[in-house]
Amino acid sequence: MKKRFTNIALSASIAATYMKAKLRQTLVATAGVAFGITVFIFMVSFIQGTNEYTQDVVFQQSPHLRLFNEVQIADQSLLDKCFPGVVNVVHHQKPKDILLNLKDANQVLEDLAGDPRVQAASGAITTQVFFRLGSSSFNGKLNGVNLEKEDQLFNLSGKIIEGSYEEVTVRTNSILMGVGLAKLLNVRTGDQVVVTTEKGGNFAVIVAGIFKTGLTDIDKQQCYASTKTVQKLLGAPASYLTEIKVKLLDKELAHEMSHELQARYHYQGSDWKKDNASLLEGDVLRKMIVYGVAGTILLVAGFGIFNILTMMIYEKMKEIAILKATGFSDSDVKGIFLTQALVIGAAGAVMGLAFGFLISYAVSKVPFNSDVMITLDHLPVSFKPVYYITGFTFGILTTALSGYLPSRKAAKMDPIAILRG
Amino acid sequence: MNVLEVANLNKYFNEPVRNQVLRNVGFQVERGEFVAITGKSGCGKSTLLYLLSTMDTDFEGSITIDGEQMKGKTNRWLAAFRNRNIGFVFQFHYLLPEFTTLENVMLPARKLGEYPAGRTEQRAMQLLKLLDVDAHALKRAALLSGGQQQRVAIARALINDPLIIMGDEPTGNLDSANSATVFGLFKELATERKQTVLVVTHDEDFARRADRRIHMADGSIVDA
Ligand SMILES: Nc1ncnc2c1ncn2[C@@H]1O[C@H](COP(=O)(O)OP(=O)(O)O)[C@@H](O)[C@H]1O
Ligand SMILES: [Mg+2]
Numbered sequence: 291m292k293k294r295f296t297n298i299a300l301s302a303s304i305a306a307t308y309m310k311a312k313l314r315q316t317l318v319a320t321a322g323v324a325f326g327i328t329v330f331i332f333m334v335s336f337i338q339g340t341n342e343y344t345q346d347v348v349f350q351q352s353p354h355l356r357l358f359n360e361v362q363i364a365d366q367s368l369l370d371k372c373f374p375g376v377v378n379v380v381h382h383q384k385p386k387d388i389l390l391n392l393k394d395a396n397q398v399l400e401d402l403a404g405d406p407r408v409q410a411a412s413g414a415i416t417t418q419v420f421f422r423l424g425s426s427s428f429n430g431k432l433n434g435v436n437l438e439k440e441d442q443l444f445n446l447s448g449k450i451i452e453g454s455y456e457e458v459t460v461r462t463n464s465i466l467m468g469v470g471l472a473k474l475l476n477v478r479t480g481d482q483v484v485v486t487t488e489k490g491g492n493f494a495v496i497v498a499g500i501f502k503t504g505l506t507d508i509d510k511q512q513c514y515a516s517t518k519t520v521q522k523l524l525g526a527p528a529s530y531l532t533e534i535k536v537k538l539l540d541k542e543l544a545h546e547m548s549h550e551l552q553a554r555y556h557y558q559g560s561d562w563k564k565d566n567a568s569l570l571e572g573d574v575l576r577k578m579i580v581y582g583v584a585g586t587i588l589l590v591a592g593f594g595i596f597n598i599l600t601m602m603i604y605e606k607m608k609e610i611a612i613l614k615a616t617g618f619s620d621s622d623v624k625g626i627f628l629t630q631a632l633v634i635g636a637a638g639a640v641m642g643l644a645f646g647f648l649i650s651y652a653v654s655k656v657p658f659n660s661d662v663m664i665t666l667d668h669l670p671v672s673f674k675p676v677y678y679i680t681g682f683t684f685g686i687l688t689t690a691l692s693g694y695l696p697s698r699k700a701a702k703m704d705p706i707a708i709l710r711g
Numbered sequence: 712m713n714v715l716e717v718a719n720l721n722k723y724f725n726e727p728v729r730n731q732v733l734r735n736v737g738f739q740v741e742r743g744e745f746v747a748i749t750g751k752s753g754c755g756k757s758t759l760l761y762l763l764s765t766m767d768t769d770f771e772g773s774i775t776i777d778g779e780q781m782k783g784k785t786n787r788w789l790a791a792f793r794n795r796n797i798g799f800v801f802q803f804h805y806l807l808p809e810f811t812t813l814e815n816v817m818l819p820a821r822k823l824g825e826y827p828a829g830r831t832e833q834r835a836m837q838l839l840k841l842l843d844v845d846a847h848a849l850k851r852a853a854l855l856s857g858g859q860q861q862r863v864a865i866a867r868a869l870i871n872d873p874l875i876i877m878g879d880e881p882t883g884n885l886d887s888a889n890s891a892t893v894f895g896l897f898k899e900l901a902t903e904r905k906q907t908v909l910v911v912t913h914d915e916d917f918a919r920r921a922d923r924r925i926h927m928a929d930g931s932i933v934d935a
């Protein structure tokens with residue numbers, strides 16, 4: 291054991307002498323590895339930072355799972371019921387005029403509140419409305435929500451930029467309006483606007499506050515009000531809810547739970563993965579690009595190490611033979627060249643991590659203003675330790691691999707064939 | 712007791728054509744003997760010495776050193792054996808040019824790992840002094856003259872107090888004064904420390920003063 295340790299130490303000190311003698315090549319190889327890792331760290335941090343930022347914005351506005359009713363064409367026509375066993379053909383069947391409410395929604399909300407997997411559940415009514423400004427009208431979406439629960443789920447009160455969240459909870463016929471829509475309608479807090487429902491009723495409501503989520507789609511189209519207010523506008527009873535939004539403690543359970551709840555309550559459902567499929571797909575693609583580019587750079591760096599060691603082995607053929615003649619074993623010789631590769635790899639990797647961090651940090655301080663990402667004031671950069679661990683492992687593995695082949699060649703060399711001269 | 716026993720040793724080279732270089736070589740050497748191997752150029756002296764040093768493992772017959780049969784041993788085993796028991800001096804010095812003189816001498820001892828670094832260094836300095844190259848101990852080996860490098864190589868061969876010291880014309884590059892020093896050193900190691908010395912030489916004077924001479928011709932021993 292001790293013997294093995296002294297052997298490794300000896301190989302390492304011989305490697306050190308060789309590297310000192312070939313300092314410039316060693317530094318170039320190290321810089322190559324460092325460059326690869328730097329690029330990897332920076333790209334992953336920046337791209338992932340952007341990904342996480344957009345995801346955060348979107349997911350903050352998106353429940354983990356939703357339950358709702360959709361207008362559906364009956365899969366069995368009335369004719370089939372009256373004349374079973376016969377082929378009945380109905381052309382261009384129309385849907386029945388059903389209420390889109392969720393049956394027993396309040397009971398379901400109570401059930402969900404008692405479910406240990408659920409963090410918060412909130413019932414809501416969503417309806418299409420028109421807002422009038424002079425002679426033109428704008429399409430919008432009015433969400434009747436349990437304002438207290440909605441705040442728990444989506445931190446809605448934190449997005450108010452004008453007016454007050456409290457006011458809308460206490461005052462009927464008041465709404466919160468998206469900042470984009472407010473600009474379009476040229477209204478401010480305290481102004482009155484006229485809302486036209488799908489059925490044609492006109493109602494005057496007060497704008498109690500203006501919110502900004504950072505998502506243009508929402509900010510330009512949506513309004514929030516209490517469930518009571520919306521139920522009143524629609525002339526619907528107090529039990530009328532069209533959607534249940536649920537936030538879970540573990541969002542990975544969403545898909546499974548959505549199916550379970552759909553089956554139990556006969557609602558339709560969706561989960562956050564389904565609702566944001568394109569966003570998640572893009573995430574995977576971006577990750578693939580990052581790893582592809584970094585992998586290529588490291589491969590080139592690894593090839594540099596391979597070249598340097600191979601060249602050095604040809605130059606040092608005679609010296610390797612002398613070492614073997616004086617009693618160094620094949621594995622000692624392999625150790626000498628592998629050590630060089632690993633030192634280059636480790637030094638390059640550590641430098642790469644440091645530079646990668648510095649560049650990422652610098653970029654994270656660059657001010658950035660965007661109309662789309664309204665809540666963003668600096669470039670988003672992610673600093674997860676896992677990128678650094680991956681980068682280091684990646685660097686060490688590539689260099690070890692590129693050092694292994696030349697070192698094996700050196701170990702295999704027959705000393706006497708060279709020394710005989 | 713015989714330190715070295717060689718029996719029925721045959722060696723062939725297959726390149727460029729199959730050619731027998733050693734024919735039924737057999738002899739024994741006792742511990743502490745100083746043996747000179749002589750013979751015309753090309754008669755197979757170097758080839759024989761490489762086989763005895765365990766660096767060349769491609770042969771027919773048997774080589775026994777210190778009771779151990781050399782045939783069929785692994786590379787790793789042979790390397791360790793060589794490190795411990797055989798000090799080899801090549802015709803050409805073969806030092807590692809990027810290491811200092813002292814480091815060159817110390818390397819086989821560090822590989823052996825028997826003594827602490829301080830003691831190894833002391834011993835290496837002692838050998839360098841004996842061979843009158845201690846003044847260059849901290850210079851890179853490449854900066855020394857040919858004769859100096861050759862003496863450093865001899866010091867390197869002696870560092871682990873090997874059972875057998877082998878030299879392939881070790882004094883070929885040395886002037887007569889230095890040759891005499893080396894001869895004296897070998898002689899002393901043989902008589903006082905009972906180390907066995909096996910030296911190929913063209914130096915008639917050197918050969919005459921050895922305990923024993925093995926004369927070769929055309930791959931065979933003609934006079935032992
Ligand atoms: N690597 C080799 N391949 C083929 N023939 C060789 C090789 N090395 C030596 N020989 C031949 O073996 C014979 C003995 O060579 P060597 O042992 O070097 O002689 P010496 O050392 O006595 O001068 C010579 O005829 C030489 O040509
Ligand atoms: Mg010769």
